[in-house]
Amino acid sequence: MRLQSILLRTLPLPPAGHALAESEYRTLVAIAGVLLPGAEREVPPEDVADNVEAFLVRGRSRRAWRIRALLHLIEWLPVVVYGRPLTQLTPEQRRELVEQHYIDGGGLWGICAKVRYLVLLGAYGDARMHVATDYVPVSKRRRFQQRDQNGNGASVTP
Amino acid sequence: MKSHSCDLCVVGSGAAGSVIAHRAARRGRSVVIVEQGPYVRAAQMNDAEIEMIPRLYKDGGLQMNTSMDMFILQGACVGGSTTLSNMVMMRAPGEVLDEWRRFGADVDEAALSHSYQVVDDELGTAEADASTFSGSTRRFVEGARALGLSPTRMRKALGSCRGCGNCNIGCSFDAKRSALSTYVPWAEAAGARVLADTEALRIELVGRRAIEVQARSTRTHEQTRIAARQVVVAAGAIGSSALLLRSGIRRNVGTRVSFNGGSMVIADFDEPLDAYDADQMTWCVQGDGYIIEPTHNPPMSAALTTPGWMGQHVAMMRRQRHLAYAGSLVGTEATGKVVHSHAWGHEETRFQASPSVLDKVRRGLKAAAEVFFAAGARRVILPTHRFRSITSSREIDEIDRHVVSTKRISFGSAHPQGGNPWSSDPRVGVVDADFAVHGTDNLFVCDASVFPSCVRVNPVATILALANCAAARIDARA
Numbered sequence: 001m002r003l004q005s006i007l008l009r010t011l012p013l014p015p016a017g018h019a020l021a022e023s024e025y026r027t028l029v030a031i032a033g034v035l036l037p038g039a040e041r042e043v044p045p046e047d048v049a050d051n052v053e054a055f056l057v058r059g060r061s062r063r064a065w066r067i068r069a070l071l072h073l074i075e076w077l078p079v080v081v082y083g084r085p086l087t088q089l090t091p092e093q094r095r096e097l098v099e100q101h102y103i104d105g106g107g108l109w110g111i112c113a114k115v116r117y118l119v120l121l122g123a124y125g126d127a128r129m130h131v132a133t134d135y136v137p138v139s140k141r142r143r144f145q146q147r148d149q150n151g152n153g154a155s156v157t158p
Numbered sequence: 159m160k161s162h163s164c165d166l167c168v169v170g171s172g173a174a175g176s177v178i179a180h181r182a183a184r185r186g187r188s189v190v191i192v193e194q195g196p197y198v199r200a201a202q203m204n205d206a207e208i209e210m211i212p213r214l215y216k217d218g219g220l221q222m223n224t225s226m227d228m229f230i231l232q233g234a235c236v237g238g239s240t241t242l243s244n245m246v247m248m249r250a251p252g253e254v255l256d257e258w259r260r261f262g263a264d265v266d267e268a269a270l271s272h273s274y275q276v277v278d279d280e281l282g283t284a285e286a287d288a289s290t291f292s293g294s295t296r297r298f299v300e301g302a303r304a305l306g307l308s309p310t311r312m313r314k315a316l317g318s319c320r321g322c323g324n325c326n327i328g329c330s331f332d333a334k335r336s337a338l339s340t341y342v343p344w345a346e347a348a349g350a351r352v353l354a355d356t357e358a359l360r361i362e363l364v365g366r367r368a369i370e371v372q373a374r375s376t377r378t379h380e381q382t383r384i385a386a387r388q389v390v391v392a393a394g395a396i397g398s399s400a401l402l403l404r405s406g407i408r409r410n411v412g413t414r415v416s417f418n419g420g421s422m423v424i425a426d427f428d429e430p431l432d433a434y435d436a437d438q439m440t441w442c443v444q445g446d447g448y449i450i451e452p453t454h455n456p457p458m459s460a461a462l463t464t465p466g467w468m469g470q471h472v473a474m475m476r477r478q479r480h481l482a483y484a485g486s487l488v489g490t491e492a493t494g495k496v497v498h499s500h501a502w503g504h505e506e507t508r509f510q511a512s513p514s515v516l517d518k519v520r521r522g523l524k525a526a527a528e529v530f531f532a533a534g535a536r537r538v539i540l541p542t543h544r545f546r547s548i549t550s551s552r553e554i555d556e557i558d559r560h561v562v563s564t565k566r567i568s569f570g571s572a573h574p575q576g577g578n579p580w581s582s583d584p585r586v587g588v589v590d591a592d593f594a595v596h597g598t599d600n601l602f603v604c605d606a607s608v609f610p611s612c613v614r615v616n617p618v619a620t621i622l623a624l625a626n627c628a629a630a631r632i633d634a635r636a
Contacts, residue, residue: 063504104544132476135457
């Protein structure tokens with residue numbers, strides 16, 4: 001029996017077709033809401049979490065369990081500071097947590113800080129962010145609208 | 159259970175595997191290519207990073223070292239990392255080849271030079287086209303020249319590239335001369351068979367001979383056995399070592415892992431540059447121990463490489479039109495190790511950047527910042543997790559103060575190397591002069607994993623050229 005198998009048995013079961021259990025999803029939504037102030041107009045935190053989940057499902061990574069373990073760490077580590085898990089903190093407390101513990105944090109806090117990458121990919125991988133970042137995808141750039149002589153082109157629109 | 163038999167089974171369809179498979183198939187040998195990742199053709203690609211990255215990258219793009227302070231990006235799809243690379247065709251510096259020779263590698267410089275030329279000719283390597291230069295790269299080149307530096311226009315294998323800027327998520331135009339659009343289809347046309355979505359689990363050996371590759375569908379989990387007269391492992395650095403370890407071959411396997419590691423500075427200009435709408439990478443500046451490569455990414459990848467938290471990061475992303483990115487690429491020492499973790503059930507890569515590597519990264523970042531200020535940047539943002547910027551070259555020493563640990567900066571590599579070092583001395587090497595695994599007759603390894611030390615430039619040309627050399631040596635032992 002591998003440590004990975006043991007760990008996976010202790011984690012809550014994700015619903016069929018999902019990469020994250022409901023509690024993990026709620027943690028991701030809670031932290032996304034703090035990490036993207038102002039950006040929620042374009043991509044709400046729930047949609048960030050949906051995008052991350054779709055990313056994990058598509059990637060079929062053997063290391064996806066680490067993401068799940070990370071979300072449990074993020075949920076429960078605040079207990080040592082606030083006596084409550086992340087999802088039970090106020091938005092102000094979550095912001096304070098990120099500012100005081102994540103950004104320059106070492107050890108477990110430094111590991112928690114890796115969630116920033118997940119949230120950013122979930123937000124900026126969403127086409128609704130294109131306007132905010134002044135980005136025009138290839139499929140919408142005028143100079144690529146016409147297919148080349150061989151019939152090739154960015155033919156698939158996301 | 160499916161079964162196949164062939165003259166040559168090649169594990170991996172990237173730069174090395176595809177060349178070796180093509181050469182063998184062209185000579186009439188029956189060839190099976192086993193590829194862990196999917197076969198995603200150009201027409202199936204799109205410009206959504208969040209879809210393409212998990213489909214095309216190893217471990218869905220989540221691969222890191224064990225200390226979690228370095229991203230390691232590799233392809234896991236037909237064409238391997240070439241499908242995602244910028245196809246920058248740099249040749250290994252002479253001093254690197256000397257290092258390899260001192261380690262015991264049988265580097266025939268004339269044959270290697272010929273092989274570089276062969277692959278350059280086959281792929282149509284040429285200087286990056288001026289029509290594909292980005293606004294940020296143009297500013298970078300102006301700044302470098304203003305400082306008296308000598309920026310170099312990259313030689314690339316991009317075919318009829320029109321500069322869409324999406325090289326790292328696959329070329330939906332099928333213009334880039336990756337293995338996906340060259341050696342793999344050429345090998346198939348010569349009769350080779352590609353088993354995509356098929357993970358090689360282990361190689362079965364009887365005495366000195368590899369007799370079959372045992373594999374499994376990553377979609378259906380159905381087992382497959384490929385009986386072969388010769389087996390070539392070309393699953394890339396990390397992956398090739400992991401397969402040998404799973405096959406019970408341990409001597410020196412996983413040792414001497416190195417990286418072209420890098421970090422980036424970002425320059426903020428008053429005027430919009432719209433750097434995304436161009437080739438990602440076309441010029442570079444060679445420094446003492448580092449290469450500065452100006453680059454740009456679409457928004458998701460850009461967000462991951464842009465420093466800052468919360469409001470500061472959001473504000474930076476809203477200035478994307480004005481930003482110019484440049485990486486400081488440094489060859490590390492070969493101190494890393496690939497191990498098979500029985501506890502976690504997969505391979506792990508142990509590596510820690512040395513103080514010397516960090517020093518070179520800093521010098522590269524400082525040089526890049528100087529170049530951007532000379533080009534008129536209003537500020538340069540450091541790669542530290544906490545947002546830090548400088549507004550003139552007088553503040554450049556802030557980089558020395560703050561870029562002090564890979565745990566405090568964005569640091570990553572798309573060029574892992576080593577793990578199965580090439581040396582005629584079996585006490586230190588994994589493969590011999592013919593790329594055969596020491597102690598075996600018909601099991602070979604050829605890819606970046608055989609580099610005895612870091613090649614210190616973009617590695618794809620050297621992998622292709624070495625594979626061209628290896629193909630002849632493997633064929634001679636058939």
